Amino acid sequence: MLKHRVIPCVLLKDWQLVKSINFQSYRTIGHPTSTARIYNSRNVDELIVLDIDASQNIGGINLEIIRDIADECFMPLTVGGGIRTINDIHKILDTGADKICINSIAIDNIKFIERASSVFGSQCIVCSIDVKKIGDTFKVFNKSKGILDLDPFELARQYQEYGAGEVLLTSVDCEGVAEGYDIDLIKLFKNKLNIPVIFNGGMGSPMHAVEAIQNGADAIAAAYIFHFSRFTPNDIKLALNENEIPSRIPMIIN
């Protein structure tokens, strides 16, 4: 049986790993390669690395660091940040990453998803959507454009149609707050797409992961809990298994 994935999502800024709260106030939390090595040894199911400076940098994503991170990962690695062209994707995959994550380019030009998935296969294309709650409704948020008059579910459905392999959904309101995932947002997506949806933002304790998956999340991503709490990825998986949610508990071999 397919397991629910627990995925650390780390942010890269100026050669450092950082953690944000509500997409602001970045705090440095460590060195990328040593962090990747620790996650690999802790047997996380996957790793997502987003270069948050890449869209402002002329050179785009910091490939040197990505290559160092990829060298430490014997698990699937997703990389995103500032991707605008097919060639950008080639360069990232050449470092040893398995999937790429796009955000702004997909909002600007949805056909880019179609092209990218026809070249690399849809399993390789993760589309990220940032979501902000305005009153009772959810709207798409973009870091450079602000709040857009777009419905995140409708956008995700279109992304799927154009060939996205997965959707990474981040709640701007819950991100870095550690009070749990946005359950209303999870329910909005439950069983509606044919591709997996990874929910990101809000996990502060293993029970938040249980709650997210019980309400329909295919996979969960998190950052805060791994950097600032006593909980490890394995604690989260044990909590999932105790609640009869299949997750991978790595066995130790000699």
Added chain:
Amino acid sequence: MSELIAIIDYNMCNLRSVEKSFRKFNCQIITTNDIKIISKADKIILPGVGSFKDGMKELRKLHLIDTLNESVIRDKKPFLGICLGMQLIAKRGQENGETNGIGWIDADVVRFNLNDNQKNLKVPHVGWNSVKYKKNCLLYNDIPDNSDFYFVHSYHYKVHEDITTGETKHGEVFTSSIQKNNIFGFQFHPEKSQAMGLKIISNFLNL
């Protein structure tokens, strides 16, 4: 002198992750589509992600099929097929119309056929899933039964001979690994499956 391992580069995926997982161990590894080098190699790995039809087209374009037949069938060199690389050694693939494969294994490669009660299951089958052993296989040495490995695929084996070493369930139960003499195939990605996957690779190197 350590053994020479050739990873076949036929433009069907980025091969760096396969290469770096072998570099963890003491072996000489080369990623190539040069027929002369492949002929000299002691062991051969065919990785790959992508469609069956494109994969066969690339192998033909690079004139690799005769060399593979000579090395694996005539000279009986250990062969490891990963994901698409396992699929391509079957007789037939059904992806984008029927295509003949390399044909070492009497099997068809068919799409997941999920019924209406399995709407919660998704294709491609992506993520960690367990492998239940059906037969002894040297490459599973020291790896517990029902261990989880990382899968990414929409098509899988339907075998017509008794070569299944492991099975996995995603809606239906399918063959997730095979062995026929010196030929080994894994539908999942050992190079992405952390400790258990690296163990398969070291077992392959120790053959």
